[in-house]
Amino acid sequence: MKLDSKIPEGPLAKKWTDYKDHLKLVAPNNRPKIDIIVVGTGLAGASAAASLGEMGYNVKAFCFQDSPRRAHSIAAQGGINAAKNYQNDGDSIYRLFYDTIKGGDYRAREANVHRLAEVSGNIIDQCVAQGVPFAREYGGMLDNRSFGGVQVQRTFYAAGQTGQQLLLGAYSSLSRQIGLGRVKMYNRHEMLDLVKVDGKARGIIARNLITGELERHSAHAVVIASGGYGNVYFLSTNAMGSNVTASWKVHKQGAAFANPCYVQIHPTCIPVHGTNQSKLTLMSESLRNSGRIWVPKKKEDAEAIRAGKLKPTQIAEEDRDYYLERRYPAFGNLVPRDVASRAAKERCDDGYGVEANDTNEGVYLDFSSEIKSKGKEVAYAQGNHDPSDEEIIKLGKQWIEEKYGNLFEMYEKITDENPYETPMKIYPAVHYTMGGVWVDYNLQSSIPGCFVAGEANFSDHGANRLGASALMQGLADGYFVLPYTVSNYLADEIRTGKISTDATEFAEAEKNVKDSIDKFLNNDGTKSVDYFHKKLGLVMWNKVGMARNEKGLKEAIEEIGQIREDFYRDVYVPGSSDELNPELEKALRVADFLELGQLMAMDALQRNESCGGHFRDEYQDAEGETLRDDENMSFVGAWEYKGQDTTKAVLHKEDLKYEFIKIAARNYK
Amino acid sequence: MSSAKNINITLKIWRQKNANAKGGIETYKLDNVSTASSFLEMLDQLNEQLVNERKEPVAFDHDCREGICGMCSLYINGRSHGPETGTTTCQLHMRKFKDGDTIYIEPWRSKAFPVIKDLVVDRTSFDRIQQAGGFVSVNTSGNTIDANSIPVPKDDADKAFMAAACIGCGACVASCKNGSAMLFVGAKVSQYALLPQGKVEATQRVLNMVRQMDEEGFGNCTNTGACEIECPKGISLENIARMNREYLKASII
Numbered sequence: 001m002k003l004d005s006k007i008p009e010g011p012l013a014k015k016w017t018d019y020k021d022h023l024k025l026v027a028p029n030n031r032p033k034i035d036i037i038v039v040g041t042g043l044a045g046a047s048a049a050a051s052l053g054e055m056g057y058n059v060k061a062f063c064f065q066d067s068p069r070r071a072h073s074i075a076a077q078g079g080i081n082a083a084k085n086y087q088n089d090g091d092s093i094y095r096l097f098y099d100t101i102k103g104g105d106y107r108a109r110e111a112n113v114h115r116l117a118e119v120s121g122n123i124i125d126q127c128v129a130q131g132v133p134f135a136r137e138y139g140g141m142l143d144n145r146s147f148g149g150v151q152v153q154r155t156f157y158a159a160g161q162t163g164q165q166l167l168l169g170a171y172s173s174l175s176r177q178i179g180l181g182r183v184k185m186y187n188r189h190e191m192l193d194l195v196k197v198d199g200k201a202r203g204i205i206a207r208n209l210i211t212g213e214l215e216r217h218s219a220h221a222v223v224i225a226s227g228g229y230g231n232v233y234f235l236s237t238n239a240m241g242s243n244v245t246a247s248w249k250v251h252k253q254g255a256a257f258a259n260p261c262y263v264q265i266h267p268t269c270i271p272v273h274g275t276n277q278s279k280l281t282l283m284s285e286s287l288r289n290s291g292r293i294w295v296p297k298k299k300e301d302a303e304a305i306r307a308g309k310l311k312p313t314q315i316a317e318e319d320r321d322y323y324l325e326r327r328y329p330a331f332g333n334l335v336p337r338d339v340a341s342r343a344a345k346e347r348c349d350d351g352y353g354v355e356a357n358d359t360n361e362g363v364y365l366d367f368s369s370e371i372k373s374k375g376k377e378v379a380y381a382q383g384n385h386d387p388s389d390e391e392i393i394k395l396g397k398q399w400i401e402e403k404y405g406n407l408f409e410m411y412e413k414i415t416d417e418n419p420y421e422t423p424m425k426i427y428p429a430v431h432y433t434m435g436g437v438w439v440d441y442n443l444q445s446s447i448p449g450c451f452v453a454g455e456a457n458f459s460d461h462g463a464n465r466l467g468a469s470a471l472m473q474g475l476a477d478g479y480f481v482l483p484y485t486v487s488n489y490l491a492d493e494i495r496t497g498k499i500s501t502d503a504t505e506f507a508e509a510e511k512n513v514k515d516s517i518d519k520f521l522n523n524d525g526t527k528s529v530d531y532f533h534k535k536l537g538l539v540m541w542n543k544v545g546m547a548r549n550e551k552g553l554k555e556a557i558e559e560i561g562q563i564r565e566d567f568y569r570d571v572y573v574p575g576s577s578d579e580l581n582p583e584l585e586k587a588l589r590v591a592d593f594l595e596l597g598q599l600m601a602m603d604a605l606q607r608n609e610s611c612g613g614h615f616r617d618e619y620q621d622a623e624g625e626t627l628r629d630d631e632n633m634s635f636v637g638a639w640e641y642k643g644q645d646t647t648k649a650v651l652h653k654e655d656l657k658y659e660f661i662k663i664a665a666r667n668y669k
Numbered sequence: 670m671s672s673a674k675n676i677n678i679t680l681k682i683w684r685q686k687n688a689n690a691k692g693g694i695e696t697y698k699l700d701n702v703s704t705a706s707s708f709l710e711m712l713d714q715l716n717e718q719l720v721n722e723r724k725e726p727v728a729f730d731h732d733c734r735e736g737i738c739g740m741c742s743l744y745i746n747g748r749s750h751g752p753e754t755g756t757t758t759c760q761l762h763m764r765k766f767k768d769g770d771t772i773y774i775e776p777w778r779s780k781a782f783p784v785i786k787d788l789v790v791d792r793t794s795f796d797r798i799q800q801a802g803g804f805v806s807v808n809t810s811g812n813t814i815d816a817n818s819i820p821v822p823k824d825d826a827d828k829a830f831m832a833a834a835c836i837g838c839g840a841c842v843a844s845c846k847n848g849s850a851m852l853f854v855g856a857k858v859s860q861y862a863l864l865p866q867g868k869v870e871a872t873q874r875v876l877n878m879v880r881q882m883d884e885e886g887f888g889n890c891t892n893t894g895a896c897e898i899e900c901p902k903g904i905s906l907e908n909i910a911r912m913n914r915e916y917l918k919a920s921i922i
Binding site: 047051070075086125127130133139142163165176187210241273276278279281409410414528574580 | 710720726756861
């Protein structure tokens, strides 16, 4: 396997423009002769399907949900970045590029990230034109806020529901194309294999989740936009259905899988409540703009809180350890996600956690300072220059409610605690996966004709993702990159003609899928799919989680292999294959997670450094900060599939060249 | 959560093999449900129990479990998304129930939402309504004007957002004695009617969406207001009024 990133020559700022000028085109009259399959309808998939449909290609789009509007992009809360410099605070395309590269711990491709920054402004224009109701200032202009890891206000938002509004915007464009007959939508369908003919991606095998029927769909190109694989941990902020199956099948067919160990742990999630927990809920990172993070300074206070003998509001100001402000005075509570997550873990590991469960994992996110300062500001603005404490707090709470009301409400529903009166409790949780299918500059995988977009690919975030950059990448890929690069590929396909699904390759792929389904349904096992998924998740969280070490990773590789063996021997899947069967759906997905999980541990084991979402205990400085090894580890780790036992997978390296910026240590102090 | 305790409950659940089969209520006992669990986690627990007894688990729709995707549904004790107002089923917690409670769980009940299996219904009619006109016909080229070149009054933007916050779960339809989809359609029509970007096609949009809504077999609105009360996202009846105004205006022009 040879990895060719196909990064164009020339100065960074002109690469994409020059490249676009020379890409091949498909004439409008030829486009209806060409079929494209898009798998997944989140921000990347919906925007890609809509754009390609509008260009005149025949598009078939697939999602496992009951409607494309439910893709998990909808749950993103905080916002989307764009280098508009509307706030006149010194933002520019270069700065957005630089922050993203630095935030990604210098493990992303310069050229891809610069392209992302370049098109970011267009995304906002496009979405506003589509009727996305972003937050506005009183003058009618768009409002911005800031996010972790940056010092400018470049984040556009719609209350705490930005992902929802952007996805519904993309869904509206997709709906328009469906209405016009240019896109055919397959709801409640799951892709279960990629079909290759003569080495090129030529179609998929999909299962109609309602009837169970296996369907063959052919196309001249296949776009995978199926999201991330965080659910390998069982507990994560991903939707319950989020899975790796589409990307993993592509990988099994020969596409390299890159940097699987790069998993973002989000610092502001609601802590685990107990053994029946099915998933974790994120509290928007934007809360860190107004909340201060702390734990008690004294261990005995932390113990008293956990025992219910002391309330957080009873801890005096001088007895609180605002550890982020203490350790990182320049960025304070707005340090990047990986830094904030590790700092929380460090405090809890040391015994200062405040959550009363068996893990004690939890820290405070406290709004009382902000309530006081904003309350005073509002009072003054109203002409009241001598407000009472009571008035200040009332006005401050109103200010908070306007800004974060829905998040506060959500928190209270889940925890039964009122965050206006007592600090929120938060703890890091698995959120976003930076690794994924390896793609070149065209977003094409190592299989010709198979493109991968959004969270499903590996390309733009490096080892860590800054807040509000995932939505940006999803839409950039779908609206503004794939339409060009997919067309370039298809320019050579205008004479191919309709691809028949009668070919032996389709028959074989369908038979393989059918066999694996039958194997599960006929297995004489005793344990549920979730039993194995939870077991896998525990190993992943404890040994391939927020901090990893050689010993733990080696154990994890062994243990996951064992769980996989037990799974195939002892799983029980009720029901039949010709009906809606959620247990069967889960079994097929967990089978893939069991292979991927092991590969993640393999990838983490070979990466002898700490960077971004990957923290190895062995590589840290005296203050507990990450130690990167730029000399030896500045590469993309891309794995080649060699069978279900992923310890046999072969590692290929794509060297990362930093031509335009100087690699430096990430310092947020 | 330190205040969590375990309760025992009885569940009366609608089981239906498929769209054509006759359905009926089945009774299940479930012990040791933590009050910190969500309603769907309670159903997970039931399904785990059923799988261990080698019985077929109950099919129900769910996905994000953060109250935003709109995939979860369920008629719980005769109410859409259960007893708590402003809450999706996934955000309803078992602390709202008592030890020994009997809970009735049924699928959305509406002709336009046929049952697929057990508690899962087909809501693609909503998609078809949106495909009939719930969009702004702008090309996805990025070659649009700068986003700040058309100022939008904050009040309008906020109102449009409040309408756009609809999650398309269908609780409005399920709660309505007429099976009307007017809160959903009204929210979509309102979002675009309030923004300058959506104005150009306002006439065609409302006519097309309403036509599709009728074709899908949804009933009419008789201003009972159950939809607004049961809407987990607080979508206001105002949107129905605005849709009616838009529709009337479009019909006259």
